[in-house]
Amino acid sequence: xTDETLRAEMRAYIxxxxxxxxxxxxxxxxxxxxxxxxxTMNADQRAWLSAMADRGWTAxxxxxxxxxxxLSDRETGILREEMARIQARPPLEEYGLSMLGPALLKHGxxxxxxxxxxxxxxxxxxxxxxxxxPGAGSDLASLSTAARIxxxxxxxxxxxxxxxxxxxxxxxxxxVRTDKDAPKHKGISVLLIDLTSPGVSVRPIQLISGxxxxxxxxxxxxxxxxxxxxxxxxxxxxxxxxxLVQERQMYGDHAKRGVEAKSLGQLxxxxxxxxxxxxxxxxxxxxxxxxxxxxxxxxxxxxxRLRAAGGAAGMAPFLKLYGTxxxxxxxxxxxxxxxxxxxxxxxxxxxxxxxxxxxLRSRGNSIEGGTSEIQLNLLAQRVLKLPKDKRx
Amino acid sequence: MNDLAFPNLSxxxxxxxxxxxxxxxxxxxxxxxxxxxxxxxxxxxxxxxTWEAIREQGWTAAILPEAHGGLDQPxxxxxxxxxxxxxxxxxxxxxxxxVMVPRLLAALDHGEASEAFLATGxxxxxxxxxxxxxxxxxxxxxxxxxxxxxxxGAEQLVLAATINGNIALVMVDANAADMxxxxxxxxxxxxxxxxxxxxxxxxxxxxxAGELIADLEAVSRLADAAEMLGMAxxxxxxxxxxxxxxxxxxxxxxxxxxxxxxxxxxxxxLECARGIMWSSLLDGARDLDEAAMLCKAEIGRxxxxxxxxxxxxxxxxxxxxxxxxxxxxxxxxxxDALNGTQSELQNRLAARWGY
Numbered sequence: 199x200t201d202e203t204l205r206a207e208m209r210a211y212i213x214x215x216x217x218x219x220x221x222x223x224x225x226x227x228x229x230x231x232x233x234x235x236x237x238t239m240n241a242d243q244r245a246w247l248s249a250m251a252d253r254g255w256t257a258x259x260x261x262x263x264x265x266x267x268x269l270s271d272r273e274t275g276i277l278r279e280e281m282a283r284i285q286a287r288p289p290l291e292e293y294g295l296s297m298l299g300p301a302l303l304k305h306g307x308x309x310x311x312x313x314x315x316x317x318x319x320x321x322x323x324x325x326x327x328x329x330x331x332p333g334a335g336s337d338l339a340s341l342s343t344a345a346r347i348x349x350x351x352x353x354x355x356x357x358x359x360x361x362x363x364x365x366x367x368x369x370x371x372x373x374v375r376t377d378k379d380a381p382k383h384k385g386i387s388v389l390l391i392d393l394t395s396p397g398v399s400v401r402p403i404q405l406i407s408g409x410x411x412x413x414x415x416x417x418x419x420x421x422x423x424x425x426x427x428x429x430x431x432x433x434x435x436x437x438x439x440x441x442l443v444q445e446r447q448m449y450g451d452h453a454k455r456g457v458e459a460k461s462l463g464q465l466x467x468x469x470x471x472x473x474x475x476x477x478x479x480x481x482x483x484x485x486x487x488x489x490x491x492x493x494x495x496x497x498x499x500x501x502x503r504l505r506a507a508g509g510a511a512g513m514a515p516f517l518k519l520y521g522t523x524x525x526x527x528x529x530x531x532x533x534x535x536x537x538x539x540x541x542x543x544x545x546x547x548x549x550x551x552x553x554x555x556x557x558l559r560s561r562g563n564s565i566e567g568g569t570s571e572i573q574l575n576l577l578a579q580r581v582l583k584l585p586k587d588k589r590x
Numbered sequence: 591m592n593d594l595a596f597p598n599l600s601x602x603x604x605x606x607x608x609x610x611x612x613x614x615x616x617x618x619x620x621x622x623x624x625x626x627x628x629x630x631x632x633x634x635x636x637x638x639x640t641w642e643a644i645r646e647q648g649w650t651a652a653i654l655p656e657a658h659g660g661l662d663q664p665x666x667x668x669x670x671x672x673x674x675x676x677x678x679x680x681x682x683x684x685x686x687x688x689v690m691v692p693r694l695l696a697a698l699d700h701g702e703a704s705e706a707f708l709a710t711g712x713x714x715x716x717x718x719x720x721x722x723x724x725x726x727x728x729x730x731x732x733x734x735x736x737x738x739x740x741x742x743g744a745e746q747l748v749l750a751a752t753i754n755g756n757i758a759l760v761m762v763d764a765n766a767a768d769m770x771x772x773x774x775x776x777x778x779x780x781x782x783x784x785x786x787x788x789x790x791x792x793x794x795x796x797x798x799a800g801e802l803i804a805d806l807e808a809v810s811r812l813a814d815a816a817e818m819l820g821m822a823x824x825x826x827x828x829x830x831x832x833x834x835x836x837x838x839x840x841x842x843x844x845x846x847x848x849x850x851x852x853x854x855x856x857x858x859x860l861e862c863a864r865g866i867m868w869s870s871l872l873d874g875a876r877d878l879d880e881a882a883m884l885c886k887a888e889i890g891r892x893x894x895x896x897x898x899x900x901x902x903x904x905x906x907x908x909x910x911x912x913x914x915x916x917x918x919x920x921x922x923x924x925x926d927a928l929n930g931t932q933s934e935l936q937n938r939l940a941a942r943w944g945y
Binding site: 499 | 596597830833834841842844845846847849850851853854855857858861862863864865866868869884887888891892936939940941943944945
């Protein structure tokens with residue numbers, strides 16, 4: 199099939215199946231389609247998810263045998279362009295899709311792939327990520343949640359924190375220590391755990407923004423079948439890092455969200471007073487907006503170049519760092535454009551406090567998924583090859 | 591120097607090998623110290639033998655059409671050529687003679703002038719900023735320019751002028767002009783040109799001349815941005831080398847996290863600059879004017895920042911004239927300040943985008 203035939207076919211399918219209500223920017227968490235058995239999705243979201251999953255286009259690059267779309271990167275690019283053309287929302291946004299799936303494809307057993315991938319594609323099983331612990335933040339490899347072998351099972355004990363959306367998820371992919379005598383990067387394994395297993399408890403944590411989707415997830419003598427080990431025993435750190443790369447690429451999209459919605463300049467022009475030349479009356483704000491818009495365009499161009507050059511795996515720290523910091527600055531400027539009303543906390547007069555809550559939530563963007571400082575370490579040492587200091 | 595190429599440009603294989611030879615000429619002629627030597631020893635502030643090699647390789651003909659003896663290369667070939675020469679801070683009249691003049695002659699479809707241009711033994715000078723000060727008729731053109739690029743030693747001058755009250759681009763025999771070297775901090779070939787009732791050839795006048803001046807401004811902005819990018823890349827690579835070798839407090843200074851983080855941030859900015867350069871060339875055909883303003887404003891900002899950081903990483907040695915960084919710094923700052931400053935271009939972009 200030529201690109202043009204494919205494009206025409208995709209266009210027709212998307213046009214026919216994307217409900218009008220989903221051709222608008224996503225403003226809140228509720229606007230996103232997360233899938234799984236505990237999430238709330240409206241009828242339009244369900245229909246759109248189902249239509250896209252039928253073609254495997256929720257996971258366009260995954261092989262067809264696991265429910266994916268079997269598309270090349272170029273074909274996926276065409277699909278994205280066609281979706282962007284009508285501002286179609288993603289049919290599914292979920293960590294199984296963005297983080298675990300690629301790792302399953304690379305490291306999973308045939309049985310694991312057949313069990314999990316099709317359910318992810320269809321949004322039937324929602325995943326969360328069990329990485330950080332109260333005592334293991336930036337120093338992730340010092341994690342202490344333990345899994346010991348007992349017959350045909352692992353028995354898991356410990357506490358994970360910042361397990362985003364765990365209270366709405368069905369399963370968790372979890373880093374556990376399977377050999378406590380090995381050096382800290384060794385002796386770590388990846389386990390896939392059903393959150394309905396006895397001994398699992400999930401407690402949402404209230405954030406400064408009022409959002410409560412970050413959780414603490416405790417494991418007390420939780421039995422997990424040995425078959426749920428992803429990759430080799432005691433050698434899970436490489437898989438953990440691979441998943442982190444997927445996560446960082448995903449965070450790089452934060453800035454893009456801003457681009458898809460109205461540009462800051464347009465937003466300001468629509469809402470703020472302007473002089474007789476059409477310029478914003480506040481010259482300092484105008485300059486701040488323009489400079490951020492230029493940097494956003496620069497970042498978008500850099501992303502596009504990396505994509506066109508055939509992948510940017512080593513550059514994930516750049517995407518994560520720059521994308522999240524741009525988003526924080528964008529939120530800062532949105533607060534300035536909104537003026538004092540943007541501090542309104544709730545009620546219809548203040549649009550339920552969306553502006554300030556999004557701003558508060560964005561403070562975490564440069565912390566979650568590896569802090570900006572960790573990304574800078576990675577860039578300095580892995581990309582620029584500057585020598586590492588001696589600290590462990 | 592740059593880990594990833596600029597994919598998907600229409601640049602042909604010929605263009606790529608063309609660029610390779612240019613890089614060899616650059617490195618073979620002693621970049622970056624060539625700039626210091628030329629500054630101290632050459633009256634015209636141009637590395638003449640390097641320029642001769644570049645001309646012989648066909649760079650002045652690159653974007654001219656085949657019908658006029660040109661090589662019919664796309665614009666991005668010469669823009670990326672400017673980047674390659676920026677890496678070596680090579681003092682040659684490249685932007686004027688490989689980008690602006692051939693771009694103009696191709697647009698005018700002026701075969702005769704193209705032939706004369708390609709046969710030139712030295713180079714041509716260009717000034718687009720003097721329409722208000724160079725005034726007269728084609729038989730008697732009079733006035734003074736301020737900073738005409740590559741005018742010293744030129745055979746012909748291409749100048750913006752007011753002819754019979756109309757804006758125009760004219761060609762003047764450089765021997766008919768009085769001129770005096772007017773160096774800026776980068777110590778390149780710029781001159782004050784004085785014309786006293788000289789004859790000229792009017793290349794184009796009226797609205798079309800205005801359009802062509804805007805077009806030449808745009809392509810020269812792209813070339814300036816490319817040259818600044820090349821210099822920023824060079825300075826950064828010098829800085830990283832230095833961070834990997836310099837020892838203080840009993841350690842390689844590149845192990846210090848304070849410096850690692852600053853280097854990583856500068857790298858991110860440089861990635862954005864490369865992205866903008868690349869996408870401006872991809873998008874060039876769509877809205878050249880806007881792409882060129884964006885490119886020069888943002889790459890100018892980033893190049894100044896990366897140069898400043900590279901300077902600070904090097905410490906005291908960067909302040910010495912015998913070290914190369916100062917040459918890059920001066921050239922970057924001058925390019926950033928001419929042909930549209932950052933704030934000027936930013937202002938225009940905001941207006942263009944409706945705020």
